[in-house]
Amino acid sequence: MKTLLIGEYREGKLLDSTYELLGFAAQLGAETAMLLVGSENQLPLYGGTLYLADAAACGEYNPDLHKKLIIEVVQQENPDYIVFLHSSYGWDLAPRVAVALKAAQISEVIAIQDSGFEVGCCNGKMRRSVKPATNKTVLTVQAGAFPALQPGGLPTVHKITSAGIGSLEFIGYEPAEKKDVDLAKAEVIVSAGRGVGKKDNIPVIQALAKALGGELGASRPVVDAGWVGHSHQVGTTGQNVSPKLYVACGISGAIQHLAGMKKSDFILAINKDKDAPIGEVADVLVVADVMQFVPALTAKVAR
Amino acid sequence: MKLLVCIKQVPDLESRFKANAEGVWYNEADLAFRMNEYDEYAVEQSVQLREKLGEGTELTVLSIGPDRVVEAIKKALAMGCDTAVHVQDAAASGKDPWQIASIIAAYAKDKSFDIIFTGMQSQDRGSAQVGVTVAELLGFACTTTIVGFEYDNGTITAKRELEGGIKGIVRMKSPALVTCQLGLNIPRYPTLPNIMKAKKKEIIAIPVADLLREESLAATTSFHPPAKKGGGIVLEGDMADLVDKVIAILKDKTAVLR
Numbered sequence: 001m002k003t004l005l006i007g008e009y010r011e012g013k014l015l016d017s018t019y020e021l022l023g024f025a026a027q028l029g030a031e032t033a034m035l036l037v038g039s040e041n042q043l044p045l046y047g048g049t050l051y052l053a054d055a056a057a058c059g060e061y062n063p064d065l066h067k068k069l070i071i072e073v074v075q076q077e078n079p080d081y082i083v084f085l086h087s088s089y090g091w092d093l094a095p096r097v098a099v100a101l102k103a104a105q106i107s108e109v110i111a112i113q114d115s116g117f118e119v120g121c122c123n124g125k126m127r128r129s130v131k132p133a134t135n136k137t138v139l140t141v142q143a144g145a146f147p148a149l150q151p152g153g154l155p156t157v158h159k160i161t162s163a164g165i166g167s168l169e170f171i172g173y174e175p176a177e178k179k180d181v182d183l184a185k186a187e188v189i190v191s192a193g194r195g196v197g198k199k200d201n202i203p204v205i206q207a208l209a210k211a212l213g214g215e216l217g218a219s220r221p222v223v224d225a226g227w228v229g230h231s232h233q234v235g236t237t238g239q240n241v242s243p244k245l246y247v248a249c250g251i252s253g254a255i256q257h258l259a260g261m262k263k264s265d266f267i268l269a270i271n272k273d274k275d276a277p278i279g280e281v282a283d284v285l286v287v288a289d290v291m292q293f294v295p296a297l298t299a300k301v302a303r
Numbered sequence: 304m305k306l307l308v309c310i311k312q313v314p315d316l317e318s319r320f321k322a323n324a325e326g327v328w329y330n331e332a333d334l335a336f337r338m339n340e341y342d343e344y345a346v347e348q349s350v351q352l353r354e355k356l357g358e359g360t361e362l363t364v365l366s367i368g369p370d371r372v373v374e375a376i377k378k379a380l381a382m383g384c385d386t387a388v389h390v391q392d393a394a395a396s397g398k399d400p401w402q403i404a405s406i407i408a409a410y411a412k413d414k415s416f417d418i419i420f421t422g423m424q425s426q427d428r429g430s431a432q433v434g435v436t437v438a439e440l441l442g443f444a445c446t447t448t449i450v451g452f453e454y455d456n457g458t459i460t461a462k463r464e465l466e467g468g469i470k471g472i473v474r475m476k477s478p479a480l481v482t483c484q485l486g487l488n489i490p491r492y493p494t495l496p497n498i499m500k501a502k503k504k505e506i507i508a509i510p511v512a513d514l515l516r517e518e519s520l521a522a523t524t525s526f527h528p529p530a531k532k533g534g535g536i537v538l539e540g541d542m543a544d545l546v547d548k549v550i551a552i553l554k555d556k557t558a559v560l561r
């Protein structure tokens with residue numbers, strides 16, 4: 001069994017998440033080769049075969065060109081699996097490769113099973129087992145699902161290149177909004193989710209944060225709706241946090257939120273839905289209406 | 304200009320899910336359905352573009368599924384889509400993203416759409432494949448996970464959301480497809496007059512057999528809840544009691560409360 005792992009590189013740097021692909025391949029017990037559109041100065045610490053294209057020439061985001069490079073290497077290496085991370089790079093590129101190969105694509109793999117792969121569904125509440133029906137299969141693996149593995153050593157580099165322009169013109173990056181709170185330093189974070197109901201209820205959550213001597217955090221929809229500033233957002237597109245205590249108020253526990261907070265020492269969740277996926281990581285799940293429970297808790301804590 | 308927006312109807316995700324008789328997807332009984340959240344952003348963006356371009360632009364909404372999906376189609380019409388296509392498929396939930404995308408591409412192939420909008424992912428399937436696959440099948444330029452969209456005279460400038468809150472700015476020419484992410488816009492609520500107007504708009508029904516030419520490439524073999532990790536405590540019951548229990552646990556297990 002052979003995998004072709006597609007590494008990630010952005011803003012001139014190899015992304016650490018690339019090593020999760022090696023963790024996945026190790027669990028699969030498969031041979032590996034890697035493809036990276038990156039730089040000679042940023043080689044992965046991996047002693048295998050690396051097909052390396054120069055990002056300065058091929059672009060960091062140029063899916064048409066990257067697809068071409070991948071297809072060429074697939075023809076040489078003949079892998080059973082072409083493996084991406086389920087990331088903004090991977091979910092954008094994987095279907096293009098799958099269509100070109102007419103291969104099955106299985107997205108957001110979280111576990112390897114006897115005859116296929118397990119993926120999340122229904123916003124993380126449920127799981128599916130999926131079995132490909134094609135010889136080659138394109139996979140995207142969920143970030144954080146497989147432990148990063150850094151085998152060490154230096155790869156045997158095969159330089160590859162591709163010409164042409166592609167249908168997209170990449171203009172540039174826009175940095176993340178400046179943070180006015182550094183949640184990474186907070187010992188306690190009390191986060192508001194959509195279950196809080198409305199903007200007017202945010203002070204109730206803030207009051208608990210204050211009573212516990214912590215900071216206010218938030219899930220993405222609460223930020224998008226303008227209830228709370230972006231610097232409070234926890235998750236893949238916000239901040240990664242690991243406080244001593246994380247309190248999730250009316251947060252369902254979608255994978256992108258969990259990715260940002262599951263390393264917290266102690267997680268207390270308040271949710272009216274007993275089956276909410278936040279329950280998977282919570283040390284304590286209180287099944288209650290957040291607007292009833294939180295003020296009552298704050299009152300007791302403050303005393 | 305011709306615009307297309309693809310929407311899926313999904314169950315309310317706060318529901319309890321039970322496997323269906325075949326054990327490969329959820330049982331639909333007792334579930335309430337609504338428009339996939341990401342598709343609401345797609346509809347809103349397409350309607351905003353439709354309004355900006357004005358006369359001579361037609362915006363079509365398409366959904367594949369059983370009869371219940373007409374409710375989601377009606378909502379999109381009330382939000383401002385001009386016409387609708389319902390690809391009738393009682394077995395849509397059993398099709399893989401490759402088949403769903405192939406059906407959409409087969410419909411769109413000879414319609415010369417300029418821009419197609421989809422959600423970045425469906426909340427129940429969550430494959431994030433259908434949009435990009437449609438674009439590849441049609442040979443459209445495509446970018447994903449957009450949180451910003453501008454259109455000017457055949458050129459689209461889109462802002463893609465990347466990890467950690469960084470964004471990537473991309474330009475492309477139509478025909479093009481974009482997949483829409485949370486935060487792109489704030490979807491409008493259909494107003495009563497617009498709901499009334501939408502009732503007069505046409506919904507063309509097409510049996511899926513007319514568009515389906517592909518076999519599935521992957522099969523779901525099981526639908527099940529996550530294996531319980533254990534360790535976590537679930538507390539229910541009287542409010543005052545809950546508060547006391549939680550305080551006791553926090554005192555015991557964390558250094559935060561003394």
Ligand SMILES: Cc1cc2nc3c(=O)[nH]c(=O)nc-3n(C[C@H](O)[C@H](O)[C@H](O)COP(=O)(O)OP(=O)(O)OC[C@H]3O[C@@H](n4cnc5c(N)ncnc54)[C@H](O)[C@@H]3O)c2cc1C
Nearest residue numbers: 193194195219220235236237238250251252272273289290
């Ligand atoms: C590429 C990408 C990146 C993303 N990045 C992030 C990110 O960085 N951070 C992030 O948070 N999300 C992110 N998301 C969004 C994520 O997928 C979820 O949509 C989001 O986390 C859901 O937020 P929520 O839990 O507040 O809302 P919902 O999922 O709507 O959950 C609300 C919860 O509140 C509960 N509830 C409702 N009413 C009450 C009540 N009265 N009392 C108690 N409980 C109640 C419900 O049972 C439900 O569980 C991202 C998504 C994508 C696709």
Ligand SMILES: Nc1ncnc2c1ncn2[C@@H]1O[C@H](COP(=O)(O)O)[C@@H](O)[C@H]1O
Nearest residue numbers: 309310367421422424425430431432433
């Ligand atoms: N049955 C369907 N009918 C119409 N559009 C769909 C359907 N399923 C998925 N889509 C579109 O494809 C997007 C991505 O879906 P998915 O690949 O399932 O995550 C959705 O947000 C919709 O825009």
